[in-house]
Amino acid sequence: MHSFIIENRNNIWLGSFPLITAAGFINGCSCRLHGESELVPGNLNLALHVGDATDKVVANRQLFADALGIDASRFTTCQQVHGDKIKVITEKEVGSGAVDYNESIAGTDALITGISNIPLVLFYADCVPIILVDPKTGTIGLVHAGWHGTVAEIAGKTAKAMQTRFGSCSGDILAAIGPSIGRCCYDVDDFVRQKAIGYEDCFIPSGSGKYKLDLWKMNTMQLINAGVMKQHIIMAGICTCHNNELFFSYRAEQGTTGRMGVCICRK
Numbered sequence: 001m002h003s004f005i006i007e008n009r010n011n012i013w014l015g016s017f018p019l020i021t022a023a024g025f026i027n028g029c030s031c032r033l034h035g036e037s038e039l040v041p042g043n044l045n046l047a048l049h050v051g052d053a054t055d056k057v058v059a060n061r062q063l064f065a066d067a068l069g070i071d072a073s074r075f076t077t078c079q080q081v082h083g084d085k086i087k088v089i090t091e092k093e094v095g096s097g098a099v100d101y102n103e104s105i106a107g108t109d110a111l112i113t114g115i116s117n118i119p120l121v122l123f124y125a126d127c128v129p130i131i132l133v134d135p136k137t138g139t140i141g142l143v144h145a146g147w148h149g150t151v152a153e154i155a156g157k158t159a160k161a162m163q164t165r166f167g168s169c170s171g172d173i174l175a176a177i178g179p180s181i182g183r184c185c186y187d188v189d190d191f192v193r194q195k196a197i198g199y200e201d202c203f204i205p206s207g208s209g210k211y212k213l214d215l216w217k218m219n220t221m222q223l224i225n226a227g228v229m230k231q232h233i234i235m236a237g238i239c240t241c242h243n244n245e246l247f248f249s250y251r252a253e254q255g256t257t258g259r260m261g262v263c264i265c266r267k
Contacts, residue, residue, distance in 0.1 A: 006031065014028045014068075015029040030064050031246050076095060114137060132158060142262065175233045
């Protein structure tokens, strides 16, 4: 079984993790192709906060939802701020931010729920998307981890929150790290390295006071520290910056670009 596959569904290209699908969860990582964006014409921008036309973004979200076979009106998302706040989603939050950014859950970078048919969605353009599922309890989680959130250990905190809030056993949790900027393209300075105490092995000197930062490795370490089994952590292994023709990349496009969406939902 491939760890990550990219396929065309209803003329929308998206990636998914077969292991997560086989466990009973709908999951998808959108690509940038074949959308209605005005900001990036002809592309599938799914974010409402980057200056794109709202009606075009909502239309793109409908395309993404149709490709996944879910109800776009139930998309539940938040206003990502590169922090470590985790929000437990109940039925009353369902649909938050689906069509209006101002109705998104404020100041949050990870969502968890134990309820079926709630599609959690977050948005990325180089930052690391992390899907968490527990097949035994049905609990799901979705994490947005740029370098700030990664340094704040949001991935590990979210895995622990699933355990404390929903009784998940760490040994049952499956984790999937989606397409995001790879070490190959991610140069950071010493300021970032000094913030990441205990993760020195994730920084490779690249000259002139710069380092190649491996966010995939850093988040994997945190998940393992939270009790997730190494063999239960799967990786797309695709760099968004290096594959900019298929994915939006904030770094490759110098800040002016759209966002992919990543969705997880228990059937």
